[in-house]
Amino acid sequence: MKESRILIVEDDRSIMNLISTTLKLNQYEYVCASGGKEAVSQCASYAPALILLDLGLPDMDGIDVIRTVRTWSQVPIIVISARGEDSDKIEALDNGADDYLTKPFSVDEMMARIRAALRRSIQLASGSSESVYRNGDLFIDYAASIVKRGEREIHLTPIEYKLLCLLSRNTGKVLTHSYIIQHIWGSTMETDIVSLRVYMTSLRRKLSQDESEEALIRTHVGIGYQMVRAEE
Amino acid sequence: MKESRILIVEDDRSIMNLISTTLKLNQYEYVCASGGKEAVSQCASYAPALILLDLGLPDMDGIDVIRTVRTWSQVPIIVISARGEDSDKIEALDNGADDYLTKPFSVDEMMARIRAALRRSIQLASGSSESVYRNGDLFIDYAASIVKRGEREIHLTPIEYKLLCLLSRNTGKVLTHSYIIQHIWGSTMETDIVSLRVYMTSLRRKLSQDESEEALIRTHVGIGYQMVRAEE
DNA sequence: ATCCTTTTTAACGGAATTTTAACGCAGAGG
DNA sequence: CCTCTGCGTTAAAATTCCGTTAAAAAGGAT
Numbered sequence: 001m002k003e004s005r006i007l008i009v010e011d012d013r014s015i016m017n018l019i020s021t022t023l024k025l026n027q028y029e030y031v032c033a034s035g036g037k038e039a040v041s042q043c044a045s046y047a048p049a050l051i052l053l054d055l056g057l058p059d060m061d062g063i064d065v066i067r068t069v070r071t072w073s074q075v076p077i078i079v080i081s082a083r084g085e086d087s088d089k090i091e092a093l094d095n096g097a098d099d100y101l102t103k104p105f106s107v108d109e110m111m112a113r114i115r116a117a118l119r120r121s122i123q124l125a126s127g128s129s130e131s132v133y134r135n136g137d138l139f140i141d142y143a144a145s146i147v148k149r150g151e152r153e154i155h156l157t158p159i160e161y162k163l164l165c166l167l168s169r170n171t172g173k174v175l176t177h178s179y180i181i182q183h184i185w186g187s188t189m190e191t192d193i194v195s196l197r198v199y200m201t202s203l204r205r206k207l208s209q210d211e212s213e214e215a216l217i218r219t220h221v222g223i224g225y226q227m228v229r230a231e232e
Numbered sequence: 233m234k235e236s237r238i239l240i241v242e243d244d245r246s247i248m249n250l251i252s253t254t255l256k257l258n259q260y261e262y263v264c265a266s267g268g269k270e271a272v273s274q275c276a277s278y279a280p281a282l283i284l285l286d287l288g289l290p291d292m293d294g295i296d297v298i299r300t301v302r303t304w305s306q307v308p309i310i311v312i313s314a315r316g317e318d319s320d321k322i323e324a325l326d327n328g329a330d331d332y333l334t335k336p337f338s339v340d341e342m343m344a345r346i347r348a349a350l351r352r353s354i355q356l357a358s359g360s361s362e363s364v365y366r367n368g369d370l371f372i373d374y375a376a377s378i379v380k381r382g383e384r385e386i387h388l389t390p391i392e393y394k395l396l397c398l399l400s401r402n403t404g405k406v407l408t409h410s411y412i413i414q415h416i417w418g419s420t421m422e423t424d425i426v427s428l429r430v431y432m433t434s435l436r437r438k439l440s441q442d443e444s445e446e447a448l449i450r451t452h453v454g455i456g457y458q459m460v461r462a463e464e
Numbered sequence: 465a466t467c468c469t470t471t472t473t474a475a476c477g478g479a480a481t482t483t484t485a486a487c488g489c490a491g492a493g494g
Numbered sequence: 495c496c497t498c499t500g501c502g503t504t505a506a507a508a509t510t511c512c513g514t515t516a517a518a519a520a521g522g523a524t
Contacts, residue, residue, distance in 0.1 A: 086338045086340050086341050087340075089341050089344060090340055090341065090343075090344040093344040093345060093347065093348040094344055094347060094348075097348065098348060098352065099331065099348075106318045108318050108322055109318050109321050109322065111322075112321060112322040112325040112326055113325060115325065115326060116325040116326075116329065116330060116331075120330065120352065123306060141405075143405065144404060144405035144406055145405070145406035145408075145452070145455060145456075146404070146405075146406065157453070157454065157480080157481055157482080158453075158454040158455055158481080158482095159481085159482075161455075192483095194483085194484075194485090195482075195483060195484085197500095197501065197502065197503090198482085198483080198484090198502090198503085198504095199482090200501095200502080201502060201503060201504090204502095205503095219501075219502090221491090221500065221501075222499095222500070389469080389470055389471080390470080391470080391471075424472095426472085426473075426474090427471075427472060427473085429511095429512065429513065429514090430471085430472080430473090430513090430514085430515095431471090432512095432513080433512095433513060433514060433515090436513095437514095451512070451513090453479085453480055453481070453510095453511065453512070454480085454481075454510085454511070454512095
């Protein structure tokens with residue numbers, strides 16, 4: 001199972017190694033930054049799920065890194081610092097940090113605090129940003145795995161559902177046979193195009209039970225399929 | 233300006249006074265509990281915005297307090313403990329605590345960590361933290377761990393109860409097997425899906441003893457399970 | 465240590481899903 | 495006009511998945 005992506009900001013080589021090794025062991029992805037400016041740009045481009053931030057950086061005050069990141073992102077920030085004074089902790093926390101660890105620290109405690117911070121932010125993501133799709137009277141709640149046409153709830157098998165997700169997330173685009181097969185079966189076995197047709201039939205029938213309901217999936221002969229945007 | 237409401241759980245008089253005085257100075261509302269059971273019921277009735285929890289309670293393990301509260305509420309919990317071992321911190325954090333302070337602690341740091349925790353939880357204000365659940369004639373009192381169908385009180389084993397809590401808190405959503413296993417057993421061992429089925433059978437039987445009682449748990453083959461809202 | 469409750473494991477019938485195969489249809493091109 | 499190709503549809507076979515039961519193992523309390 002792949003864990004979340006973490007940005008490590010630390011200029012001390014040995015501590016950086018300690019942290020990155022630990023994260024790798026626990027199957028987290030990570031990237032490193034050794035300066036404040038690099039940290040800010042990495043945060044923007046890499047979009048990490050969490051930031052581990054050392055306050056003692058050469059080119060920029062750590063507090064300013066927090067403030068800069070906080071102008072656009074709510075990503076959890078755990079500060080790791082050699083300075084253990086109350087005033088330092090308070091300053092960091094009040095400027096937007098989520099947690100504060102003092103060096104020397106236990107890597108096990110660090111991991112536990114990372115897990116706690118990620119757990120919280122997952123709730124945020126699932127709670128606030130509703131991942132719902134609407135196209136005409138077709139309704140998909142990706143988080144809840146629920147599909148509706150109007151008020152009618154539609155039951156789909158796993159492959160049918162995957163297929164619908166793939167098409168809906170690419171509404172308007174034409175997806176080739178091989179692209180679809182690749183994303184659903186993982187392999188590129190050419191024989192599977194027959195199965196794909198069967199699933200298309202089944203999916204289309206479930207989506208437009210009635211004749212009145214507009215067909216949303218269009219065939220492109222010799223190429224693939226496309227979900228079209230419903231007319232208003 | 234009136235600040236948020238905080239529940240303090242602490243059996244030591246002097247520390248309780250220290251904390252409550254500090255909170256009062258900073259214009260927070262607060263209530264106190266000196267035992268674990270009192271803490272759980274206060275949490276249900278008072279609906280605090282944050283909990284300060286001492287782990288060394290006379291009547292109940294502090295970890296169990298966290299677990300119990302977490303069955304229905306995502307309120308931030310900051311643990312305050314005399315025990316500073318890594319294993320204690322990890323256990324608390326992994327069981328749902330948001331932060332961990334070791335005695336003796338600085339009140340200023342405590343206040344900063346409270347502010348940080350409250351700042352975060354404002355973002356997910358939508359979280360309905362009712363301690364009583366109703367769905368048709370199914371009742372769950374999360375704080376008291378009581379389940380009823382109509383007037384009939386239902387006895388559930390710990391795992392069955394956790395399962396029901398997980399499903400009920402996500403009524404309408406389809407929860408995948410791995411998600412459920414993750415939240416109940418913590419691990420991702422694939423073999424456990426067999427146990428999950430057994431518990432489902434048992435839970436369903438206990439929930440609808442009679443044939444007349446509507447089935448509330450729906451199976452999504454190949455995906456997981458879903459608790460549906462009862463028809464009116 | 466023993467009993468009771470809870471949890472896990474194993475086995476099997478049946479249901480749901482996926483794959484395979486067969487057939488009809490429509491358009492393109494000779 | 496015929497054939498060939500790609501598509502949609504249906505039905506049946508093969509496979510996977512699920513629910514249930516019962517028994518074994520583990521855990522707790524007296």
